[in-house]
Amino acid sequence: MFVITCPYCGERDLTEFAYGGEAHIARPHWREDMSDAEWADFLFMRANPKGVLAERWMHAAGCRRFFNMLRNTATDDILAVYRIGETPPKVEARLPATPSGEAPLGSGNDAVKVIQPGEGG
Amino acid sequence: MHGYNVLRLLREGLSGHKGWQPAWRKAEPKASYDAVIIGGGGHGLATAYYLARLHGLTNIAVIEKGWIGGGNAGRNTTIIRSNYLYDASAAIYNHALHLWKGLSRELNYNIMMSHRGVLNLAHDEGEARQLKRRVEANRLNGVQAEWLEAKEVKAFCPPISIAPEARYPVIGATLQRDGGVNRHDAVVWGFARAASAMGVDIIEECEVTGIETEKGAVTAIETTRGRIATQKVASVAAGHTSVIAGLVGLRLPIESHPLQALVSEPLKPVMPCVVMSNAVHVYMSQSSKGELVIGAGIDPYLSYTQRGSLSIIEHQMAALIELFPFVSRLRMMRQWGGIVDVCPDASPIISKTDVKGFYVNGGWGTGGWKATPASGHAFADLVANDEPNAIAAPFTLERFVTGDLVAEHGAAAVAH
Numbered sequence: 001m002f003v004i005t006c007p008y009c010g011e012r013d014l015t016e017f018a019y020g021g022e023a024h025i026a027r028p029h030w031r032e033d034m035s036d037a038e039w040a041d042f043l044f045m046r047a048n049p050k051g052v053l054a055e056r057w058m059h060a061a062g063c064r065r066f067f068n069m070l071r072n073t074a075t076d077d078i079l080a081v082y083r084i085g086e087t088p089p090k091v092e093a094r095l096p097a098t099p100s101g102e103a104p105l106g107s108g109n110d111a112v113k114v115i116q117p118g119e120g121g
Numbered sequence: 122m123h124g125y126n127v128l129r130l131l132r133e134g135l136s137g138h139k140g141w142q143p144a145w146r147k148a149e150p151k152a153s154y155d156a157v158i159i160g161g162g163g164h165g166l167a168t169a170y171y172l173a174r175l176h177g178l179t180n181i182a183v184i185e186k187g188w189i190g191g192g193n194a195g196r197n198t199t200i201i202r203s204n205y206l207y208d209a210s211a212a213i214y215n216h217a218l219h220l221w222k223g224l225s226r227e228l229n230y231n232i233m234m235s236h237r238g239v240l241n242l243a244h245d246e247g248e249a250r251q252l253k254r255r256v257e258a259n260r261l262n263g264v265q266a267e268w269l270e271a272k273e274v275k276a277f278c279p280p281i282s283i284a285p286e287a288r289y290p291v292i293g294a295t296l297q298r299d300g301g302v303n304r305h306d307a308v309v310w311g312f313a314r315a316a317s318a319m320g321v322d323i324i325e326e327c328e329v330t331g332i333e334t335e336k337g338a339v340t341a342i343e344t345t346r347g348r349i350a351t352q353k354v355a356s357v358a359a360g361h362t363s364v365i366a367g368l369v370g371l372r373l374p375i376e377s378h379p380l381q382a383l384v385s386e387p388l389k390p391v392m393p394c395v396v397m398s399n400a401v402h403v404y405m406s407q408s409s410k411g412e413l414v415i416g417a418g419i420d421p422y423l424s425y426t427q428r429g430s431l432s433i434i435e436h437q438m439a440a441l442i443e444l445f446p447f448v449s450r451l452r453m454m455r456q457w458g459g460i461v462d463v464c465p466d467a468s469p470i471i472s473k474t475d476v477k478g479f480y481v482n483g484g485w486g487t488g489g490w491k492a493t494p495a496s497g498h499a500f501a502d503l504v505a506n507d508e509p510n511a512i513a514a515p516f517t518l519e520r521f522v523t524g525d526l527v528a529e530h531g532a533a534a535v536a537h
């Protein structure tokens with residue numbers, strides 16, 4: 001659950017927004033020799049990172065406009081909001097120490113956090 | 122391994138319960154294995170169990186980043202059913218149901234399998250037509266299914282409200298009588314115990330941090346407890362499938378979402394069966410401890426935080442109170458979330474990949490628990506023989522290229 005700052009309307013509750021999935025997925029230019037695998041990559045394959053994700057949201061109960069957001073999927077920290085067509089800004093995120101480990105804060109799952117060598121309890 | 126039986130229980134009872142041994146060995150990682158399974162959940166442990174038992178592969182390890190039973194195995198609502206629409210799904214889920222029926226005896230571990238019946242409610246004519254179609258499809262595939270009118274639903278599940286003035290009245294339901302629930306911990310403990318007894322190393326608190334490949338083939342994995350050489354790596358990491366596949370540079374058609382559940386204070390037996398409703402987005406059963414176990418749909422956004430949104434709980438409780446008015450006077454005790462990896466066609470992936478020796482079992486979305494033994498059974502076959510068997514064949518990654526999808530949104534959407 002989080003509060004999202006719509007770039008047009010300001011801070012609103014998550015329930016006002018519709019999710020648009022991963023951002024910046026460009027439809028490939030059509031070519032005669034385009035393979036099924038290329039289409040599959042465009043249609044179905046997703047980055048699904050545990051970390052920083054560029055995603056689209058739509059302010060369904062407000063201005064009804066799409067915009068982009070950078071969010072850390074390991075913590076749900078919102079890192080940046082930017083408009084459609086803009087390039088994602090550079091951000092810093094608190095990432096898990098290991099690929100599928102838990103972030104230091106906010107994962108909601110401290111119980112399975114694996115203590116790394118040299119890391120305090 | 123000492124068997125569990127009544128005589129043993131009596132003997133231990135009389136001697137102060139001092140003779141019980143841990144159910145499985147706490148193994149230390151060896152330098153190499155014939156195969157390593159990433160993920161010690163139900164599917165991973167079932168895979169290890171069937172690899173050892175049916176394929177004679179015992180020099181294998183299961184590595185688990187947390188502890189056995191602490192991931193999604195301990196977070197699901199344990200609903201068992203096989204009333205899916207398509208032949209491919211009916212085959213795998215009904216195979217699972219068949220295996221569930223004999224699993225307590227096979228593992229010598231009481232998994233508390235209770236075939237109490239699963240109702241899938243219809244709230245409007247369109248949904249009723251869909252569900253009746255599914256009943257017929259199920260029967261053609263040998264899946265037990267029948268249609269109940271509203272009064273028959275009330276007779277089968279007395280606490281339900283079928284009031285016609287409800288916002289979404291119950292107009293009927295499908296019933297799978299041999300569906301039900303079981304005990305999540307017992308399943309993973311039972312599989313872990315049986316696999317460990319055959320020589321499988323179960324290594325907890327060990328997270329994979331890298332996968333080494335050479336000329337497109339797996340050679341070793343890096344873990345938080347050292348390097349392990351192996352030719353075969355089987356990823357059964359539920360919500361983290363994309364993360365593990367990313368270690369060998371693979372992209373998958375999977376997105377990970379939080380899925381929440383909650384339980385009430387314990388009650389005397391009130392719920393005789395499992396009730397699920399796709400339309401109002403809620404499902405409920407009663408555990409053997411007496412708690413009502415309640416679930417709903419996934420949060421719409423992609424996330425690895427095991428929390429989920431309050432708005433989802435609000436929505437599901439509103440629906441539940443209309444279906445079961447007595448619930449309004451209950452207190453809820455615990456709420457939690459788990460991460461589910463969802464495929465675009467709501468069907469799983471059991472597949473080899475472009476990286477030789479790297480196998481993927483994931484994308485079970487919201488409903489993997491019911492498939493646990495069949496998933497492990499089919500995946501073990503794939504890992505051992507390097508070719509999918511008839512049950513796994515429809516669920517390979519190629520289907521996203523050929524377009525031969527197994528679209529089970531109707532049967533899987535909320536329901537698990």
